[in-house]
Amino acid sequence: MGDLKRLAVLGSTGSIGQQTLQVVRALPNQFRVIGLAAADNIDLFQQQITEFKPDFIYFRAEEPRLANVSSQFLALDNIAALPEVDMVVVATSGKAGLSPTLAAVRAGKNVALSNKESLVMAGEIITAEAKQSGAQILPVDSEHSAIWQCLRGESQKAARIMLTASGGPFLYYTPEQLNEVTVEQALAHPSWKMGRKVTIDSATLMNKGLEVIEAHWLFDMPYEHIDILIHPQSIIHSMVEFADSSIKAQLGYPDMRLPIQYALTYPERMPNPELPGVDWSQIKSLTFEKPDFDAFPCLKLAIEAGKKDGTFPAVLCAADEVAVELFLSWRLKFSEIAQLVGQVLSQHQPIAHPTLAEIIKADGWARERLNQLAGGE
Amino acid sequence: MGDLKRLAVLGSTGSIGQQTLQVVRALPNQFRVIGLAAADNIDLFQQQITEFKPDFIYFRAEEPRLANVSSQFLALDNIAALPEVDMVVVATSGKAGLSPTLAAVRAGKNVALSNKESLVMAGEIITAEAKQSGAQILPVDSEHSAIWQCLRGESQKAARIMLTASGGPFLYYTPEQLNEVTVEQALAHPSWKMGRKVTIDSATLMNKGLEVIEAHWLFDMPYEHIDILIHPQSIIHSMVEFADSSIKAQLGYPDMRLPIQYALTYPERMPNPELPGVDWSQIKSLTFEKPDFDAFPCLKLAIEAGKKDGTFPAVLCAADEVAVELFLSWRLKFSEIAQLVGQVLSQHQPIAHPTLAEIIKADGWARERLNQLAGGE
Numbered sequence: 001m002g003d004l005k006r007l008a009v010l011g012s013t014g015s016i017g018q019q020t021l022q023v024v025r026a027l028p029n030q031f032r033v034i035g036l037a038a039a040d041n042i043d044l045f046q047q048q049i050t051e052f053k054p055d056f057i058y059f060r061a062e063e064p065r066l067a068n069v070s071s072q073f074l075a076l077d078n079i080a081a082l083p084e085v086d087m088v089v090v091a092t093s094g095k096a097g098l099s100p101t102l103a104a105v106r107a108g109k110n111v112a113l114s115n116k117e118s119l120v121m122a123g124e125i126i127t128a129e130a131k132q133s134g135a136q137i138l139p140v141d142s143e144h145s146a147i148w149q150c151l152r153g154e155s156q157k158a159a160r161i162m163l164t165a166s167g168g169p170f171l172y173y174t175p176e177q178l179n180e181v182t183v184e185q186a187l188a189h190p191s192w193k194m195g196r197k198v199t200i201d202s203a204t205l206m207n208k209g210l211e212v213i214e215a216h217w218l219f220d221m222p223y224e225h226i227d228i229l230i231h232p233q234s235i236i237h238s239m240v241e242f243a244d245s246s247i248k249a250q251l252g253y254p255d256m257r258l259p260i261q262y263a264l265t266y267p268e269r270m271p272n273p274e275l276p277g278v279d280w281s282q283i284k285s286l287t288f289e290k291p292d293f294d295a296f297p298c299l300k301l302a303i304e305a306g307k308k309d310g311t312f313p314a315v316l317c318a319a320d321e322v323a324v325e326l327f328l329s330w331r332l333k334f335s336e337i338a339q340l341v342g343q344v345l346s347q348h349q350p351i352a353h354p355t356l357a358e359i360i361k362a363d364g365w366a367r368e369r370l371n372q373l374a375g376g377e
Numbered sequence: 378m379g380d381l382k383r384l385a386v387l388g389s390t391g392s393i394g395q396q397t398l399q400v401v402r403a404l405p406n407q408f409r410v411i412g413l414a415a416a417d418n419i420d421l422f423q424q425q426i427t428e429f430k431p432d433f434i435y436f437r438a439e440e441p442r443l444a445n446v447s448s449q450f451l452a453l454d455n456i457a458a459l460p461e462v463d464m465v466v467v468a469t470s471g472k473a474g475l476s477p478t479l480a481a482v483r484a485g486k487n488v489a490l491s492n493k494e495s496l497v498m499a500g501e502i503i504t505a506e507a508k509q510s511g512a513q514i515l516p517v518d519s520e521h522s523a524i525w526q527c528l529r530g531e532s533q534k535a536a537r538i539m540l541t542a543s544g545g546p547f548l549y550y551t552p553e554q555l556n557e558v559t560v561e562q563a564l565a566h567p568s569w570k571m572g573r574k575v576t577i578d579s580a581t582l583m584n585k586g587l588e589v590i591e592a593h594w595l596f597d598m599p600y601e602h603i604d605i606l607i608h609p610q611s612i613i614h615s616m617v618e619f620a621d622s623s624i625k626a627q628l629g630y631p632d633m634r635l636p637i638q639y640a641l642t643y644p645e646r647m648p649n650p651e652l653p654g655v656d657w658s659q660i661k662s663l664t665f666e667k668p669d670f671d672a673f674p675c676l677k678l679a680i681e682a683g684k685k686d687g688t689f690p691a692v693l694c695a696a697d698e699v700a701v702e703l704f705l706s707w708r709l710k711f712s713e714i715a716q717l718v719g720q721v722l723s724q725h726q727p728i729a730h731p732t733l734a735e736i737i738k739a740d741g742w743a744r745e746r747l748n749q750l751a752g753g754e
Contacts, residue, residue: 149623149625150625152530153531154529154530154646155644155645156646159648159654160654162657227657241655242646243646243647243648244635244639244642244647244648244649244652245629245635245652245653245654245655246526246627246635246639246646247654248625248626248628249625249626249628250625250626251616251623251624251625251626252622252623258621258622258623261621262621262623265621268532268533269623270620270621271536271620271621271622272622275621275622276622277622278622280539283665284666285662285664285665286662286664286665287661287663288657288662288663289661290658
């Protein structure tokens with residue numbers, strides 16, 4: 001048992017959390033689940049506890065009705081920093097990932113990071129804390145995992161990153177068509193199975209913008225050297241160009257279990273029969289095109305916020321999170337997501353090199369402001 | 378001067394040799410050319426000697442008329458094993474590469490190997506000698522350089538290799554059309570600028586077959602795990618699939634100077650303004666298809682010879698070298714290259730785990746036999 005990697009999975013009932021546990025199941029005798037944390041879906045959480053018998057659990061609701069549970073209840077940040085844990089999988093969605101990510105990083109853990117908002121909101125703080133504690137941040141996003149795999153063993157930094165993007169379900173829509181998009185259409189992503197928030201962000205391309213900011217922090221890469229390539233087949237998950245102009249790419253079917261497993265088993269790679277190799281006889285053509293920044297203004301908003309830095313990225317995240325919630329409850333039109341997020345950003349009084357408290361404050365301001373604007377104030 | 382990498386370039390007036398010296402020129406203060414060797418083109422060789430002032434030279438003709446040369450004449454194998462040399466670039470074409478490659482490997486040199494025939498003919502001997510002497514074989518072929526770059530930093534072997542192939546100038550030709558192919562057509566390769574022998578081998582796909590055997594030896598990969606993918610754009614230079622089904626690919630414009638430079642500067646990568654980065658706005662689509670083993674029987678002959686091993690690959694190389702010479706002098710039709718090489722292979726009495734002498738003998742037998750068959754005997 002001594003060689004098992006000991007995991008805490010935060011957000012275990014979400015899409016990435018469930019797929020993390022699928023990988024754990026598919027690779028027997030590799031992992032021991034020490035901690036599980038979830039925000040909702042208590043029935044699934046109950047099943048996960050019964051199956052994985054974690055020592056520690058957290059559930060967002062105050063008094064969850066869990067049966068026959070011998071696991072100890074603990075605060076989310078405490079699970080992220082448990083001495084018994086080797087690797088913390090942060091698979092929570094949105095702002096809720098920031099605090100446990102910081103707790104895990106400060107505790108010097110290996111952090112398999114799927115939550116992109118934490119790096120977008122507080123990239124400067126998190127990367128500085130990781131440097132100090134020796135924590136390793138292992139990206140779980142497919143694009144950042146691809147870049148990380150391409151950089152493996154290289155003695156120099158990348159000269160340029162080509163972040164690929166499926167383009168989402170509305171790739172060739174006109175602005176008029178985008179205006180009439182429904183929630184159901186936006187939730188039907190052509191290549192990736194993901195949670196609701198990130199699926200909408202993928203439809204607006206906000207998700208790709210957040211990934212640009214994430215790549216900036218993860219790989220210490222100037223924004224000028226991060227390009228976006230629309231690649232609708234989602235087979236190339238991103239590319240890296242080196243000083244000598246050689247390019248490396250990582251490829252595979254669009255299946256989040258591969259980047260999850262790569263982070264979980266790193267530096268090893270393990271066969272997993274549930275992850276089939278690409279059948280090249282079925283792949284006729286991989287195509288590439290430039291993103292349409294006019295049709296997808298969220299992409300431009302995100303990159304601008306990243307370049308301006310300070311509290312702008314936190315405001316971007318917060319405003320987008322609220323706007324997506326409003327869209328999902330039919331209270332905003334699709335095109336209004338970008339409009340309102342843009343307005344909130346334009347009204348923001350930024351702080352450079354903010355403290356965590358200043359980031360949280362900017363986040364709160366942005367949420368309130370977006371709600372006000374949506375309500376017609 | 379102590380930090381300069383000291384090179385011997387064998388085959389300096391050929392295509393790869395000239396491009397090697399272009400890289401040396403483009404990266405000033407990195408290299409010192411200690412030795413130069415060439416088989417023909419004495420005027421160019423004279424220029425190279427004047428420019429690079431090597432200490433040692435070799436020229437195949439007995440008494441070359443070289444002017445104002447203070448370099449010392451030496452046998453080819455002695456240049457390959459010079460104590461003053463850090464890296465030997467074997468850029469000779471065909472069988473002539475075998476002896477100096479072995480000499481360099483036995484002397485424990487880093488060998489930047491462009492000559493694929495040496496590994497095809499004597500892969501078992503060369504890899505065993507390299508293991509014993511500690512020599513490193515650094516592939517210069519674009520495909521093998523791609524695989525080598527993809528494997529960089531990985532702790533496990535590849536699970537599968539996808540060797541890409543442009544398909545050559547006759548990709549969609551019918552057998553009838555292939556029968557009427559001229560020398561000029563065969564020498565006009567759509568994507569790569571190469572020497573005459575390898576250009577014809579690319580048109581028959583014999584070159585891809587030799588590369589399969591080369592990959593087998595370089596990466597200790599069973600033939601069953603080496604696939605060939607026709608990729609006419611020649612942007613992806615090959616791919617590697619790992620145990621977890623993740624794939625890495627290396628990409629770039631088809632320009633031999635990139636794999637040459639990678640081997641020369643390894644483990645560093647250096648900016649070279651003559652090697653432009655890929656302009657993705659110009660690349661709309663990368664396509665893939667299966668090779669047509671019936672239209673290109675040389676591919677099948679080579680893989681079969683590799684699988685049977687022993688003296689078969691040496692016979693393949695020798696018969697092909699003679700057949701290509703006869704084709705280039707208009708004495709064979711294009712389709713007869715495969716026919717005659719196939720006949721020579723089918724008549725061969727193989728020896729398993731041959732000695733170098735047995736390989737040389739098989740080579741001589743195959744050349745004679747092919748000439749006989751071509752002459753109607």
